[in-house]
Amino acid sequence: xxxxxxxxxxxxxxxxxxxxxxxxxxxxxxxxxxxxxxxxxxxxxxxxxxxxxxxxxxxxxxxxxxxxxxxxxxxxxxxxxxxxxxxxxxxxxxxxxxxxxxxxxxxxxxx
Ligand code: HEC
Numbered sequence: 001x002x003x004x005x006x007x008x009x010x011x012x013x014x015x016x017x018x019x020x021x022x023x024x025x026x027x028x029x030x031x032x033x034x035x036x037x038x039x040x041x042x043x044x045x046x047x048x049x050x051x052x053x054x055x056x057x058x059x060x061x062x063x064x065x066x067x068x069x070x071x072x073x074x075x076x077x078x079x080x081x082x083x084x085x086x087x088x089x090x091x092x093x094x095x096x097x098x099x100x101x102x103x104x105x106x107x108x109x110x111x
Contacts, residue, residue, distance in 0.1 A: 027070065027094075032102025035095045039087065040103075047103075047111035051083045059107040068107070073100035 036044075043050050047057040055061060062068040067076065077096050080086030087096060 027097035027099070027101030029098065029101040029105040031095075032098035032100070035091065035099040036102050039091065040099065043084070047106055057103050057107055058111065062103075062107055068104070070097070070100045070104060073103055 044057055049055045049057070055065060059068070067073060074096050076084065077087050077091070077099060079088065091099070
């Protein structure tokens, strides 16, 4: 009986982990908005790019430069690129995932 109970507990725990995963792994655009205004808006206000004007965060530009996925944005924010600084150590992995989700959702909405 004891064994049955612990098996049931184990099964429930496994189910909980399985279903909780996608929510944890995906970025949260709402908290990404705060990360964006504090860290990105200086150069990217309104989805623009004040440093390299063609590399905006608009849907067409992201597609053109292969930046229209969470992975690509996470990589660039983490490591930086040319005049864009690296945010490794300044933002947590979760904050970077959140800001990537925010950028993608804003690009869908047209900023
Ligand atoms: C100091 C200015 C600056 C800041 C701050 C900055 N960026 Fe950038 N960003 C750039 C520049 C410059 C580029 C173009 C880099 C290149 O391709 O050479 C760029 C490119 C990008 C691109 C790709 C755009 C495209 O069309 O290819 C994304 C996405 C992006 N930045 C997101 C962010 C996010 C998210 C943040 C905040 C965490 C951020 N940036 C902070 C300057 C900045």
